[in-house]
Amino acid sequence: MGLAWQQGPLASRSVGHFLVADPLPERLLFAEPLRRRMRVRFDGAWVADSEDVVLLHEPDRYPVAFFPSADVRRGMLVPESRTTRHRELGTTVWFAVHGGDKQTQRAAWQYSTLPAYADVLRDRVAFAWRSMDGFYEEDERIVGHAADMYHRIDIRRTSRHLVVRDGDRVVAETRHPVALYESGFAPRWYVARDDIDSAALALVDGETFCPYKGLASYYDIGAHHRAAWSYLAAWPEVAAVSGWVSFEPNIVDVYLDGRRLVLESGQTVVPHGIDRGLDPDELRLRSGAAGR
Structure with missing residues (x-):
């Protein structure tokens, strides 16, 4: 469990509840600084490298890492004509990611009409986990999804x-x-x-x-x-x-x-969102060197 998935406090199936007089909104989103250097690799090159990553915790999703646009390598994002709409964060603009010999569609996204309360995500880009070759904290590859600091x-x-x-x-x-x-x-x-x-x-x-x-x-x-x-x-x-x-x-x-013993409800792990990429083959590659 993390902050917003499985049965966490911001998840739709939370096992606990907030002790407040008035009902909370149906959905609460939470953004925070990662405070770790994170890098993204695609087609043999670093597409993003930043110490200023923001994690977005959205109900029933794994946390998603957003990189400042300035920390994304120029020329690797190709805008797509298709857009979607996020219920709280507005218009979602999608990008293909283009490397030397490889291009992957719908591989990154950005919110272009953010409300004022979500300004922390302005001019930031997220990458679809399965579309990239790998995500790294410093030189160590991480697998599955961005590390949730509330998972213990x-x-x-x-x-x-x-x-x-x-x-x-x-x-x-x-x-x-x-x-x-x-x-x-x-x-x-x-x-x-x-x-x-x-x-x-x-x-x-x-x-x-x-x-x-x-x-x-x-x-x-x-x-x-x-x-x-x-x-x-x-x-x-x-x-x-x-x-x-x-x-x-x-x-x-x-x-x-x-x-x-009986299996308690809510214990089954289920997929959550485009950021998820839980594949055993990813694990076997975890020990690969960052520069390869």
């Missing part, structure tokens, strides 16, 4: 008793799982391989990745499809669960201290 993960060791069953078969049992607390999600419980009946897990094709945890592999358990997952090489920030396995409580039976 905490991992805690515990001595609680966790049991996973497929019918009468005990798939996993442990008294030292770890709890992964991630903004906007109910706790996820991870189990060490030594506490799992490895014969019960059948690795299946199809991976996903999380910009905050890494590439996830999935397992069938008996007749239950994709009932468990593991980050086999989790990001260093969440190394405590690297190689450990978590189980989906709406697919197999997961008991915590004798209480059967």
Whole structure:
């Protein structure tokens, strides 16, 4: 979860509410300085490079990075005749991005008739995530979407008793799982391989990745499809669960201290907007050098 997506405070499905006397507007947009140098690469060249990026948080969307027009390389944006309209921010002007041997349509946009309250976005350009070759903070490539500073993960060791069953078969049992607390999600419980009946897990094709945890592999358990997952090489920030396995409580039976867990509502990750680009191939390219 971030500030405005999943179940965050500005999302349409927020699990909390503001303690105010009068109702808030149906939609709240929030813009803030990123305070990090961000760069965009396209067709072997830097199309944008700025330390003055503004993040726009829009309900039910991942944050979008807006670059000052002055920090976008001249000649790489080609105006398109088609425009659209944003309900709060006015006319949206679209651009193709043109490199040496490559041109991609509808790859960048700018708001040309901004209301006064959104002046912070004036003369700024955003780039469609999937249309670019890569986004970087300094020299490190970032994947998925611009980093949401309100997304947090905490991992805690515990001595609680966790049991996973497929019918009468005990798939996993442990008294030292770890709890992964991630903004906007109910706790996820991870189990060490030594506490799992490895014969019960059948690795299946199809991976996903999380910009905050890494590439996830999935397992069938008996007749239950994709009932468990593991980050086999989790990001260093969440190394405590690297190689450990978590189980989906709406697919197999997961008991915590004798209480059967259920999947809470709003826990499914769904695509949000043109800025999203969650593709496992992007993850495999993450370690590529910025200048290549």
